[in-house]
Amino acid sequence: MIIDIHTHHFLGRETLKSPEPVEPLMRLAKQAGVTRMNLLGNLFRTGKIRPPARDLKAINTLTMRQVRAYPDFFTGFCYLNPVLDGRFLIDEIDRCVADGNLTGLKFEIDLNCRDPRLDPLLDRARELDIPVLHHSWHNIDLCTQPYKSDPPDIADLAARHPQVTIIMPHLAGVGVRGVLDVLPHPNVLIDTSGGLSVAGLIEYAVDRLGPGRLLYGSDVNGRDFSCQIGRVLGAQVSAKVKEQILWRNAARVLKLGITE
Amino acid sequence: MIDVNVSLGRWPFQRFLFDAARPLARHLKSCGIRKALVASTESVLYPDPDVYDEACFEQIREVPGLLPVKTVNPVLATWRTSLCDFADRYELKAIRLYPSYHRYGLDDPIVNELVKTAIKLKLPVMVAVRVEDERQQYSLMQVPGVPLAAIAKFAAAHPRARVVALNGYFHEIVAVKERRNLYFDIAFAELTDTLRALTEYMPARQLLFGSQTPFLTTKAAAMKVELANISQGNCERIAEGNAVSLFRLDR
Numbered sequence: 001m002i003i004d005i006h007t008h009h010f011l012g013r014e015t016l017k018s019p020e021p022v023e024p025l026m027r028l029a030k031q032a033g034v035t036r037m038n039l040l041g042n043l044f045r046t047g048k049i050r051p052p053a054r055d056l057k058a059i060n061t062l063t064m065r066q067v068r069a070y071p072d073f074f075t076g077f078c079y080l081n082p083v084l085d086g087r088f089l090i091d092e093i094d095r096c097v098a099d100g101n102l103t104g105l106k107f108e109i110d111l112n113c114r115d116p117r118l119d120p121l122l123d124r125a126r127e128l129d130i131p132v133l134h135h136s137w138h139n140i141d142l143c144t145q146p147y148k149s150d151p152p153d154i155a156d157l158a159a160r161h162p163q164v165t166i167i168m169p170h171l172a173g174v175g176v177r178g179v180l181d182v183l184p185h186p187n188v189l190i191d192t193s194g195g196l197s198v199a200g201l202i203e204y205a206v207d208r209l210g211p212g213r214l215l216y217g218s219d220v221n222g223r224d225f226s227c228q229i230g231r232v233l234g235a236q237v238s239a240k241v242k243e244q245i246l247w248r249n250a251a252r253v254l255k256l257g258i259t260e
Numbered sequence: 261m262i263d264v265n266v267s268l269g270r271w272p273f274q275r276f277l278f279d280a281a282r283p284l285a286r287h288l289k290s291c292g293i294r295k296a297l298v299a300s301t302e303s304v305l306y307p308d309p310d311v312y313d314e315a316c317f318e319q320i321r322e323v324p325g326l327l328p329v330k331t332v333n334p335v336l337a338t339w340r341t342s343l344c345d346f347a348d349r350y351e352l353k354a355i356r357l358y359p360s361y362h363r364y365g366l367d368d369p370i371v372n373e374l375v376k377t378a379i380k381l382k383l384p385v386m387v388a389v390r391v392e393d394e395r396q397q398y399s400l401m402q403v404p405g406v407p408l409a410a411i412a413k414f415a416a417a418h419p420r421a422r423v424v425a426l427n428g429y430f431h432e433i434v435a436v437k438e439r440r441n442l443y444f445d446i447a448f449a450e451l452t453d454t455l456r457a458l459t460e461y462m463p464a465r466q467l468l469f470g471s472q473t474p475f476l477t478t479k480a481a482a483m484k485v486e487l488a489n490i491s492q493g494n495c496e497r498i499a500e501g502n503a504v505s506l507f508r509l510d511r
Binding site: 025028031032137172173175195196197198199200203204220221222223224225226227228229230231233234235236 | 274275276277291393395396448450451452453454473474475476477478479480481482483484486487488489
């Protein structure tokens with residue numbers, strides 16, 4: 001069993017109004033052994049960060065539609081741009097999670113997560129008992145995205161909201177230093193998605209964080225299930241640990257009720 | 261499979277899990293790789309590549325399936341005698357160049373001389389586009405990648421040479437139009453359904469299986485081939501066939 005915690009449906013020249021079918025991506029996933037995919041939204045298809053409310057709602061509506069079409073295969077997170085009006089954002093969480101079929105929140109590079117505008121949104125996540133996946137990457141010398149969050153920013157968010165499960169993605173992007181940044185915060189898990197399959201990182205993260213704090217993710221499209229899964233299968237850790245990374249930890253975080 | 265992109269040794273910015281020849285060979289075999297072209301990691305950074313090349317080649321000499329690739333820095337005064345000497349002593353399968361690390365251009369006249377020597381020795385010329393993802397490099401040692409366009413121009417200028425670009429990203433590889441004598445390994449190339457996508461842009465005969473072990477996870481590259489949605493013939497070409505003919509290897 002494999003649960004992919006970090007996916008997007010970006011196939012082809014999709015637009016929000018007429019999305020291409022998701023089935024080809026599902027076929028590739030199943031061919032690679034993926035049994036469930038967690039959709040994080042059709043981000044950036046409007047061509048910009050900080051999407052306006054109308055586009056944000058369209059992104060989440062599409063995710064909900066995909067989850068509804070294949071509830072045994074997809075779960076999905078509600079994408080939020082924290083710069084938008086706070087009342088609208090709480091309403092959007094309620095529309096998609098409390099009243100909808102999404103089971104987590106997703107933040108991208110719209111606002112650095114030290115900003116207090118995230119706090120009421122994470123408070124609502126705590127009330128709903130859902131996880132939050134917040135983009136991160138170590139950007140010591142990369143200043144191309146002014147609002148994005150580095151691992152120390154994620155650590156700050158985790159300290160402010162210790163009861164919320166926070167998934168920090170992109171193990172290769174956050175690297176050894178990112179692992180150390182979130183080490184003191186047991187509510188932070190790291191997903192393996194994105195970047196190159198840098199050897200030794202999973203082994204290092206397991207050693208430092210323990211096997212319960214890593215999740216397999218691919219960051220498809222744009223990434224390939226084959227090598228993203230291969231980086232976990234090829235890690236020099238036990239079969240039991242690989243199983244935890246590939247699905248057990250995700251099943252726990254997503255509350256799927258799957259144990260075997 | 262035959263892996264054209266393997267290194268042996270140590271690297272100051274990464275802890276390798278396989279830094280000796282026998283464990284490396286065992287590991288590669290466990291991933292379905294029966295032969296690998298191996299260069300020394302230390303030869304990228306140490307001022308005289310011969311020192312670590314020799315240590316590397318002496319190690320792999322005793323290990324079946326590991327085949328030597330000489331790192332050449334044409335800026336050094338001794339490169340020509342060194343290369344000929346190593347070609348006499350070891351069964352070299354190729355040479356590797358690191359223009360960004362050794363700070364020269366592929367259009368430098370000294371490189372012309374080097375290519376002539378490589379052709380004479382029947383050695384393909386591997387050019388490392390990069391060693392690491394630039395975004396993950398040590399902050400005080402930022403080394404830019406070699407533009408694929410420069411490698412393509414270099415290959416076109418030396419039509420008798422066989423040139424292999426290592427560690428190019430997908431978007432860089434597919435942007436190359438002039439590539440008659442140019443080959444690419446797949447270590448850094450990734451897109452949804454990577455090999456199917458690559459072969460939509462170029463014939464499979466120009467693609468080589470490479471993993472960039474031990475920098476990257478070997479199994480990740482192996483699974484690109486294992487799960488490839490391409491014909492069995494093209495899969496075999498990328499996994500082995502192209503390497504056999506390009507590097508004159510035994511089947």
